[in-house]
Amino acid sequence: MIMKGPDREWLKRRLMGGAFFMLIAFAVLTARLFYLQIIEGEEYLRLSENNCIRLKSVEASRGLIYDRNGVLLVDNRPSFDLKIVFKDARPIHKTLETLAGFTQIPLEELQAKVDGSKGGAKYKPLLLKKGISRDQLALVESHSFDLPGVLVDVEPRRNYVYKKSAAHLIGYLGQINGGELSSGKYPGVRGGDSIGKYGAEKVFEKLLRGKRGGRQVEVDASGRLVRVLKTVDSVPGKNLFLTIDNTLQQTAEAMLQGKAGAIVALDPSNGDVLVMASNPSFDQNDFIGGISSKKWKKLLAHPDRPMSNKAIQGEYPPASTYKMITAIAALEEGVVDASTTRFCSGQYKFGNRAYRCWKKWGHGELDLLGAIENSCDVYFYRAGEELGVDSLAQYAKGCGLGKGTGIELEHERPGLVPTSAWKKKRYGVPWQPGETLSIAIGQGFNLVTPLQMAVFTAALGNGGTLYRPRILKSVQTLNGGMSDVKAPEIIGGLPAGKETLKIVRKGLLDVVQGNRGTARSIRIKGVEIAGKTGTAQVFSLKKKDRESNKRLDYKLRDHAWFVCYAPAENPVIAVAVIIEHGEHGSTAAAPVAGAVLRAYLEEKGMIEREVQVKE
Amino acid sequence: MFDRRLIECFDWGLLVITLLIASVGLGVLYSAVTAGEITATHVLFKKQFVWMGAGFFIMFVSVLVHYKYLDKGSLAIYAGCIGLLVMVLVCGKYVGGSRRWLALGAFTMQPSELMKLSLIIMISSVYSGAASEEGLGFRDLIRPGLVLALPFMLIVKQPDLGTALLLLFITACITLFVKVEKRVFITCASICAAAVPLVWFVLKDYQKARILTFLNPDRDPLGAGYHIIQSKIAIGSGMLFGKGYLKGTQNALSFLPEQHTDFILSVLAEEWGLLGCAVLLFLYFLLLIWGLNISYSCRDMFGSILAFGITIMIFWQIFINVGMIMGLMPVVGVPLPLISYGGSSVITNMAGIGILMNISMRRFASS
Incomplete structure (x- = not known):
């Protein structure tokens, strides 16, 4: 039966129960207080006197x-x-x-x-x-009774x-x-x-x-x-x-001494970063316990940006190292084949402007392999003209450019692969066909990081697989064993067929091993090397300035590139080098990469250790 | 509506008890925040003073309107509080790994505190229509079960296990008070007994570890265990008469954790000894008996259950808090009513006492 108002007796019984319950609870609390404060009180008072816990x-x-x-x-x-x-x-x-x-x-x-x-x-x-x-420590410890409250952690x-x-x-x-x-x-x-x-x-x-x-x-x-x-x-x-190899890292850094630039070396079979050097560098020990503001300001004010990791943050025009991409695109799109020849007179007339080849008096008649070996600009101007900027961009992106490689490190820059739509959006003006010619030889709006070029070069070397570069090889487990962090991660494949790759790789081999190759100087006895030089314009110069005998101001000098892998048939290492304002890829960057290759191949026992001889 | 008879029936006794406890609270708080050398100390004291003022205001507001309107508006109040709890989960402030506070301009509030009161009102409203001589059957328990489950889960999610369990205890006590059928009681009790080991097997290791630490603070000697031992030193060293007001050494050296909120009674115990604690506990007990008496004197079911619910809410907070600081209970964030620093807690308890007064002064009015 539902109750309208509570029945008095019923309610009283229920409430008495509640009151009894509360009474017991309070009795428990009081008993506990009595125990702590009266029975154990003396002991707690002692503990509290020195606040000794x-x-x-x-x-x-x-x-x-x-x-x-x-x-x-x-x-x-x-x-x-x-x-x-x-x-x-x-x-x-x-x-x-x-x-x-x-x-x-x-x-x-x-x-x-x-x-x-x-x-x-x-x-x-x-x-x-x-x-x-340690001397101060010894004194403090031995006089601890004269030094109450003083402790050494x-x-x-x-x-x-x-x-x-x-x-x-x-x-x-x-x-x-x-x-x-x-x-x-x-x-x-x-x-x-x-x-x-x-x-x-x-x-x-x-x-x-x-x-x-x-x-x-x-x-x-x-x-x-x-x-x-x-x-x-x-x-x-x-x-x-x-994943880095300390010996190799030391060699690379020694080669960068006194220069501004970066070196990245990868294992082409899995993307392991063997070397990542960026110069000038900084002393990490200065940062422990807070860097002094004087040192910090000095680092920030340095013109060669020591705090920037040029291997992943430096964005440079790829220059002639980009010609591999133009070559892949041209072959895949059928613009040229292995036997297509072009005549280089030292310049290429396009519209009302003459686009110069780096070789003033021209290369003469060249096929694609010859064009790569000699790094002929005119050949690639024509290939680029026929491909168009957007087709080129598609291939560049397929080769891993224009976006971060996904390395574990922070602040990686994406570089830039220009397209006609990008230019319209960015500058509000349409693409000029002449600009495509600059893009085809890696100048103009193109920007890449040394790491991107290393990943791309490694892919050329390993037969077309782009691996995500990684810096963590393994983690030691608690019981002392090793756990490999993860399997190599494939981020894509080069947009190039077998035949295309074969031709491009032959071209790269000729750059070092060919008679007229631009990087002949770095040959190593017993191993074939494939590579490509590049000389990136920092500043667009008038013809007469470039040809005058006066040495250019440091900041206006070209950046020097070299990318390579070795051994050419089955590479164990791929290297990308940039030397800021180093002027020529073949003289400034290639020898640096050569030294890294030599050190690694020696370490691997693939070539004889060489006693230091001056060449 | 507000006739002379109501004023004549005003519960002066309850007001006096409340004032006494509140002044003890302010006195201890002053010691806790000044002697402990917490920077910006007096600000806390002033803030609490303002909160107390606001609390008394809310208390008198609670007295004005007949409590039967609480019955009618119970669903709206409940829904409002649930809304606030959802907001806490969405945009609450993170403090020490949990989200319990809502920032409202300059000050923060803790909706789970308000939830206690609104849950009691809602449950009382539900039971007032279902109570019978024989006790509640299984069907009668479905609705209150749902009413409890919703805020319970929202608060567990914060996570604030202590407050969630407090809601459970309050609801369980009200249910027992209203009386359940014998078979219902036996079934529920055995289900609970069976569920505990089952739940234990489902839990992940880290969850088990957390619960074990919750039950036994000694498992965490650098955190809760350390707090408890310091609290016990403070209480025990007070002995019979205490070290004297503002002379507590544990307090002064800020050894006590949260000395102005959850562990405030340790300060009182250290400075006033067993005697001071006994006086406070006596005042509390008086308050509780007063509340039960109001429940008895009320002429309608809703009022009776509501008065009992509020009383039991105050009881559980006292019991859990005092038990905790003496190492009898798990370490949970349950404040000591009217003593601990904290606006939401003061407002909730003052409003609760206001509702008790409301019921008390209308005991002779026919509904």
């Missing part, structure tokens, strides 16, 4: 970084940090004076640290000085073994900032902690970072450890093996 965090060591052969590139070295707990360091001024006396650290410096931290919790250690020397600090080497690839650490802290992307990271800020250190942060542990400890009145109550172990970060 503390938390000490145990830092997790960050994963180490090795090269592909297990050479240590980045490790952690112990850093001794001087700290003070205000509550225990009484009288504070006297303690600081004693400390300054022992360590020779100026008292003002210590005092300034202390003054700067007013309002912080008194029982939490305050950092006085990072990275004190050992913390691992990042150490980059090869100064300035592969700095753009490996990256560096820095203190986490407020935005990163609140982003929620870094669980378990506290203010003041260091995280990867750039390069592999940043993109593999999750693998490298361990998990902080800690100890609940009881200390005595002067802050010394009495006993450890509970411990949570820290979990170290994972060790990484990168």
Whole structure:
């Protein structure tokens, strides 16, 4: 029966039940209070008098970084940090004076640290000085009874073994900032902690970072450890093996000394990045614990942009290295075949303008192979004219240009493959047929990164497969074993048939091995090399300026390109080199690539190790 | 509508108890925020003072309109709160890994707090039409079950397991209060008993670990376990008479976690000892008995259930919070009513007490 109003007796019974329940609950609470405050009270009072239960965090060591052969590139070295707990360091001024006396650290410096931290919790250690020397450490430890509240924490600090080497690839650490802290992307990271800020250190942060542990400890009145109550172990970060080859990287960087430019070397069979060098570089150790603003400003003001990774961020006109794409497009579209010949008189008249070949007096009659070997511009002007810009662009995109390669690193630039629609949108004016001629020989609006050219060259070498370049080879598992990160990833295939590839590859072989090849100078005994030079105009110059004998201003000089792979039949390495303002591909870039090839082939045992002889 | 008789019947006793607890709360809060050297401390105290003022205002507003309109408007209030909870999930503020707050201009609110009250109103409304001498049957439990499930899931999603369980406890207590048939009670109890191990097997390892830590803070000695041990030191070291107002050392060195919100009673215990705690617990107990008495004196079913529901809500908050800081309960974010810092909590509890007064002063009026 539904009740209209509650029956008095019924309600009373129910409520009495509720009241009884609450009474019991309150009795339990009171009993607990009695137990804590009266029975155990003395013990808790003792514990509270020194506030002696503390938390000490145990830092997790960050994963180490090795090269592909297990050479240590980045490790952690112990850093001794001087700290003070205000509550225990009484009288504070006297303690600081004693400390300054022992360590020779100026008292003002210590005092300034202390003054700067007013309002912080008194029982939490305050950092006085990072990275004190072992001598200072010994003095502080041996006089610990005169230095109440002073303690030395050992913390691992990042150490980059090869100064300035592969700095753009490996990256560096820095203190986490407020935005990163609140982003929620870094669980378990506290203010003041260091995280990867750039390069592999940043993109593999999750693998490298361990998990902080800690100890609940009881200390005595002067802050010394009495006993450890509970411990949570820290979990170290994972060790990484990168794909780069340190020996080769060193060789490459030595070759770049004093120049601005980049070198990328890939394993054509899987996309492993063997070398990624960008010069000028920076010292990663400067960034640990915050780079000084003077050093930072100097880096930013440097005209050759040391902070930019030119291998993936430098966008350059591909120049003659682009002729492979024009050749593929021309062959595939049937504009030319292997036997088509053209006559090069040193220039090509188009409209009311003469487009010059780099060779003033012309190459004469040439077929496609000859045109690649000699890098004849006129041949490719005509091929480009017949193909049109949009057809060329389709092939360029098919070869992996105009978009990022998808390497793990951040800030990769896409380069640019111009089309008629792009120009209309960008500049609001229609495409001029003459511009296609510039595009066909890799000048004009074309832009590529050294990495893109390396991936493309590697694909030419391996028979047409574009691999996603990668820098992480394997991760060490907890039990010491290795886990390969992932299988090589194919991102596409060259838009070229077997026959086409064969011809283009023969052309590239002739560039080095042919009698008139533009890169004859880098031949290595016992191995055939295939490659292509390029000389990218930085600035459009009048004919007379270019031909005058006066040396051009550095900033106006052409960029020098060289791309290659070796051995030509079954390559184990593909290299792309750019030397900014190096002027000629054949003289500035090709020898650099040659040295890298030689070093790698020697390391692989494919050629005899050569005793250094001056040629 | 507002005749003299109502004013004569105004529940002065309840107001006095509330005022006493609120002043204890402000006193302890002052100690917690000043002695602990938290920067910008006095701001918190001032803010709480304003919240208390707003709370009393809300309390008197709650008194004005006859509570039967709460019955009529229960669905709208419920729907409004559900809307706020959905908004929390969509655009709430992240604090410490969970989304519990809504930013409304300069201040933030915690809709799950308001949800407690609106759930009680909704449940009371549902049960007032279903209660019978024999008790509730299975069919009668479907609707309240759904009414509970919706906010429960939304709050679990935040995630705020503590508040979600609080809703469950409140609903369960109201249901038992209204009385269920014996067979219903036995079935539900055995289903629950059977479900617990089943659920345990379904959970992933990290979820199990989280629940174990929730039940036993000692498993997390650097987080919850550390908080509990510091809280226990603070409480225990207060002994019988305490260390004296503003003289708590655990408090002063900011050893206590959340000393102005969830762990505020540790400050009181340290500075006022067992005696101070006993006085506060006595005041609380008085408040609860007062609430039950109002439920008894009410002449209609809705009012009775509502008064009981609000009383049991206050009870559970006290029991869970006090149990937690002494290491008897899992570490959950349940504030101590009228004492802990926090606007949403103050408003919710004040509004609840206002509704109790409302029911109390209309006990002689015929419906």
